[in-house]
Amino acid sequence: MHISEGVLSAPVLVTGALLTSAGTALGLKKMTYERIPEVAVLSSAFFVASLIHVPVGPSSVHLILNGLLGILLGWMAFPSILVALLLQALLFQFGGFTSLGVNTFNMAAPAVIAYYLFNIPIRRANHFIGILSGFGAGLTGVGLGALFVAIALVSTGEGFLNVAKVVVVAHLPVMLIEGIITAFCVTFLKKVKPEILEVGR
Amino acid sequence: MHLEEFAEGNSFFHRLDPRVKFITIMPYIFVIAIMQGTKGPLLALIISLLIVAFTRISVKKLIGRLIVVNTFIFILWIFLPFSYPGDAVFHIGPLEATHEGFLYVLSITLKANAIVLATIAILGTSEVFSLAHALVHLKVPDKLVHLFFFFYRYISVLHEEYERLENAMAIRAFKAKTNMHTYRTYAYLVGMLIIRSYDRSQRIYKAMLCRGFKGKFRVMSHFELKRGDVVFGLLMTLITSVMGLLFIL
Structure with a gap:
């Protein structure tokens, strides 16, 4: 999902940085001082969860879960994903500082969109619609994320069109898996600890 | 880790x-x-x-x-x-x-x-913590730095939590395959991890309040x-x- 350093053009990098700054400012406004431990420790949990590899046929994919993160945190997904990618940039140089804005936006914007589309149906609707909404959240998180990556690449240069197509196609199975896992996960959370689904409000 | x-x-x-x-x-x-x-x-x-x-x-x-x-x-x-x-x-x-x-x-x-x-x-x-400390001096919003600080601090704790859950799965003879059972099991694992992290964050915040936290971190060492x-x-x-x-x- 992360675009590495040195690839994107200056206008794309600047646009990404500006959009991420705006999203993060909104998220920080929502995150009062009392809620910092809550958002932070949930972010650590998602960071650890993204290390999990689930099998898909002979291969495996690692979980992204930005849709689920969005359902829980709403706008606070921006600061949450920003610190996670900042850490990756510091420790693993995976992604990186120059592309931090673009990469954060690509993952956090779909998370916020998933929040607005699916948080209320998950909390209020019946079991069946809840499952469908969870599936939709997982699908949206990864699907829109891949689409944003593709847009960032193509905006850098027409030459990236093929790479962009490969990025989108490669994420189709991941979308499905993320949908299934997010659907199970939200029904589990709703049963065991429904107040977690209201953290983002 | x-x-x-x-x-x-x-x-x-x-x-x-x-x-x-x-x-x-x-x-x-x-x-x-x-x-x-x-x-x-x-x-x-x-x-x-x-x-x-x-x-x-x-x-x-x-x-x-x-x-x-x-x-x-x-x-x-x-x-x-x-x-x-x-x-x-x-x-x-x-x-x-x-x-x-x-x-x-x-x-x-x-x-x-x-x-x-x-x-x-x-x-x-x-070290990551001294870099975070430097960010405070460079006028990065302090909420963001606090978030980063706690986030990094609790990764290893949550990773241990994850390993405990994984062991529990292994003891019950769980084998990851491409099927619904595997995906549901992993989903519940993630759900459990989220719940434990949430409960832990509540305890952390209460512990901070007990120690007189008023929304500011005092820095003891200076550059x-x-x-x-x-x-x-x-x-x-x-x-x-x-x-x-x-x-x-």
């Missing part, structure tokens, strides 16, 4: 003031990121390699890191030469690889590696600018300005 691979050591870069590190590296890597052509990026790669040489970090670990970074770049080598207009170098069926396409992807490769090497050498040689920091800062600023003047303007 051992995360800070390059932070141990005792070179000049390990002792450098983290504030100076941020102030110098950010313009440096951004100048590299917006360069075009191959001459500038090549020079930048040489400078970054020189900086890395001074840090005396393990070459083996460094190469391991570079391989990861270059996998994404490798995909670009497969596609970009064939989808960039220009003079053809060779054909594979209907596809033609262009000279311009190769130069473009070469430029990206040089830039990416120059930036990554500089980041490892300059930022990787400090002190030394002569080496100033010299390095000026030198890097000079290098960055020259690179910017030569290859961007």
